[in-house]
Amino acid sequence: MDDEIVITRTGGGYKPSSSGRLVLNGKQPKHKSPAKDLIKNMEQDKAVGLIISRDNDQLQVELPANHNFNIMAFFRITDVWYEMIDNNPGLKVRFEKVDLSLKSWWAPKGTPPPPTDAERDWEIKPDHFVCPSCRKQSDIIFTDGKICLNADCKRFWFLGNERANGNVTYHPKFLKKRTKAASVKCPFPLVPDLIKTLNNGQATGSTYRDNWKGVVCPVCRKCLSRTYWKGWKCDGEGCTWQYLADLDPVSLGSVVGPEMPNSQEHHAVVGGSYGDMVSRSVDPTSTPYCKVTYSIPGVGSVFHYGSRPAINARPGGPNDLFGALQTDDIDLRRYPLQSSVVAGTLTAHFAVNYGMPYKYVVKVASKGFNEASDAVRRSLGRLTWATQDAITSVGESYHAPNELLLLAYFQGMKIGYHDDGESTLGPTIATLSLGAGSVMKIRMKDQYYKGGRTENSLLDDDPVLPGCFNEEQRRRWKQQLNAGKIDQVQYDNLRKQAFKVGGGEAAPAIIMTLCHGDLVVMDRSALQKYYEHSVIPQDRLRFALTARFVKDNGFTEAERRKGQFTLSPAETYHGD
Template sequence: MAPRPTVNRRQAVERPVRASRIAKTKKEQAIKVPSDELEAAVNDQVLEPVYGAPPAWSEGRQQLCDAIPWFRCTQGAMYHSEGFCYGFLIDADGGSRTYIDEEIIITRIGGCCTKDSGGNLTLEKNQDPDNALVQSIIASQNSRLAVGLVIGSKNKILNRDLPHRYNIMDWFRVTNVWYEKIGQKHGVKVRFEKLNLAEKSWWAAKDSLPLVPLDERDFETKPETLKCEKCSTESVRLYEDGWMCLDPGCVDFWKIENASPPAELTFNPDFLSFRSRPDPAIQPHYSLVPDLLSTLDENAADVSTSRIAWKGIVCPMCFKCIRRTFWQGWKCDDDSIGEGSAKSCPFQKFMNMNPVSLRVVLDHFELAPIKRAIVFDRKFSIPEIDDNTFFPYRKLTYKLDGVGSITHFVSNKTINSRANGPDDLFINLQRGDLGLKRFRLQSSLVAGTLTSHFAVNYGMPYKYVVSVDSKGFDEAPNDMLQALGRLSWATEKAVISSGDKYLPPNELLTLGYFEEMKIGFHDDGESSLGPSIATLSLGAKATMFVRMKYKYFNGSTRRAEPKQIGTLLQDDPVLKDCMFEDERRTLKEEFDAGEISQDEYDHSRRALSMGRKGKEAPVTIKMELHHGDLVVMHGENLQKYYEHSVVPESKLRFALTARYIKPDHVDAREIQKGQFSLAPDQIYDGK
């Protein structure tokens, strides 16, 4: 029998491969493409079909990160956590001298980059050994931890027609981590080698050669490694063009025989073709494609609202990563982006939502509180306490000078346990389908981020924080109207005590929080809302934080660049406890009195902030919201100047918030949605 050729080379490399950013077809491999034709070459590329299909995929980054535990990073190429690299994305820009074939990937590790005018990432500082990404990739290599790889469809180096935006590849081992000179800086590169060499990769070209069996592979031949004469560091020979010392601390770093290497380098075929002997000790930490659903016993108490149960899953029918957008579970065709094969996937998994009992979320359920004992932390505002006017509620009032007030009606066991009271509402809201869903945040750092809570809106449309489709109050279940009765009572009592006119609510937003869900700092809206907003808390305890908005605290908007000053406030209200309160007040008085010009006013204000980093305002009000408590925020400018966030504890909480939406901000056809009349047993008497 004729001897076989060197098998690894037949698999991966048959001729020298130029290490470039340009994707090349097999025929073009040694052809140099001028850089000004780069864009056109990439666009005109004829992509080859792939051999198989990815084990899981996603059209959105958020969906991918939610479902795949080894890739929970919505930005950057590397997912690292607690000092290890678990997952890596190969997408548009792998940097210069990138390489991909069926089993090998050579790429930079990402980080320390900015985008140049052409949209390419360039290193803006050296990547040193203390960099977290560098440490993580080395830690994974040293502890023989397999790394999961994902390939994005913007990758043009592989030259394959990838089926989806993000495609799970397989587990890889880290075989080499080294430094290269990239522009004027040094950055870290990595060579990944597919762990399972016994199975053909799905991303191989459809007409590619069959896989070389393991027992015919050469695991002995390794690329040449030489010791530097200057620093004694051993470095592997990466490029055909010549050996280079890869220690960035050495005077001979990145030089071929004392000279800079050519701009375009050709990979050393031995570096591409060597394969590591299978090693059973190299294992991943996670499953490549987790089957989360098989582990969720929906009949077990409280599983359906636990943290793990609102992670994304991989659709068992079409393998798409899907997020839990519905209160009851996952629906494959709901979380689709663009056209995709899964648009019509019928998979849906709605869980048995066994009601979570109050016993589970309230430590002191039945035992307390008969009267809630409250300890106030002197770091925050201390409220006025009134135990009499609205007995059995304790009324706590926080005053925000010249802005408004926050009234906290503290509930107790007697109030909560009355018929149609908070205890009943908490259980009843869990029966049936209220239509609670997670929506996309309108503005978020990463596009497509979902809220960390479920929402449903009744009454007038409320579109400030999330775009929630509103249902009319005529469709609202009795429990919502019972809650609306309480909220109307609380609003009226809080507003009338402050001497203002009471406007009955015409909108009710219900938020549902599972374990570890929350709502970050936001305001409820300025121009479209009336001055009063009332919330009823049900279930788990939560903490509400109130702070001044950044621009009112600092006197200017956030700066685009650290050295710049943001835009100064046109009309600075100089709120109590803002930065440079005294100076800003004096300047404002001088300006209002015509003693200084606009230029002088702005110049002096800029001088105050010069050289100072803007910062978030400290929290001024911190409230513990318990089951049955009612909170009313009141004041024309409260939502303009202040923002709030709420962080619940335990496994289930509802917040029902009633607002007055100004009818002139609502489409005339929607106005009737906000009309309601309460039946006698839905009107609340404060007991």
């Protein structure tokens, strides 16, 4: 890479080796993406925007520490060719900057301004030769000599009578050739000004997908994710730019659609591999909710309270709560995931926590319930009622929730499979859904479904849950082990052989459609230990408020006080 040229390999076809390094796994095809798309852009002379990571070892300038990704410029693709990479034919691509009149920000310090068009030698081109074996023409792009770049030729990558090594050097003519930019197509700005699309300080449409993906700081040019509910704050070194706006409330009708007067018919248990073992019962006496109970033998229960329009429309009910949560200043924000492929990746939802501290895939600072808005405390009242009603209906004692996590989803946001099985939590979790509908799926965790994470990472104590993959054989082998008919080594070998057969991912045992105002209660610690759940909202605005009982051991007195509260009579809910 220099200030006008980038040469790199194309993606696709690389797999991690035993050392963790990505290596090319076989010949890289031209007819598959991304190579196919690069070649098409080259043929049509379309511009391609490049973004570079600050960790790229070809950068010759020092960037601010927290500018992880940096927009370079529009480039055109001038060449795509094969080289020998990891002992396989791999594709390389040459990018050439479109606007050659401006000095690149990534140019090394002290680099003179670029030459004018009149000063440039536009006639510099690499020489070429015809391979005596395949009779195809290749450019001479290396100083080392004539190397055939036809990957199908038996003399591909030969230099004389031997394979070229990996230390070849690009020829100055290949590096210095330039193309006039008259024909290149740059149909839109590389850095669109999203801020200009907002309406007079009001973030109209700000819950749509395009408005939460991120902007570029107009002051320091840092790429900014949308971290805050109301907009963006730049955290670039020494930069104080921010754009925060009061959101135009989204109407309930625009996200809910036709009301579902009785959501009972929208619930389903998936049969097949193990879903048919789940029992489902509808409580005909439960009014005004439609209460459906799902029981997983030996694991736990899930209670779904299907709401109705009459409940939602009552003063202080779900309709009012949905509106209030949009306008109340409750400090919703996105947080970095504690574990992610790309450091600093943010959650695909906004969050705020009240009461006892709770850490899930992120660390969220907790506020006391005395700081909570009326809508949050009214929601807690509903969740407390649902927890009590569900647990006492099966003859168990319960702990009232002392923590509430509020998640907000813009268009296109969702939360994948996870559990709420932290050791500090009680056995019961309750959730209130507001706004757009969603689909909740509950399935057996992969390691319990298959008996391990891999054939070489089997569970030390496999419970062989009802409905798990290869259940009958695994249960029989475990009985033989316990009876002393086989030893541990034999038992593990049998399980390894069974693991190789496959089985895929566990299908959902329960699928529920959650509508506006619905409540869900999950009971028993084993449900969180052995099962996981995901929630995929419809592509519109949704709030999910989840309450739990957090054990107070290991917390400071100040943290315990955040979970100590008493709901007022107006905030207390009685299921009506």
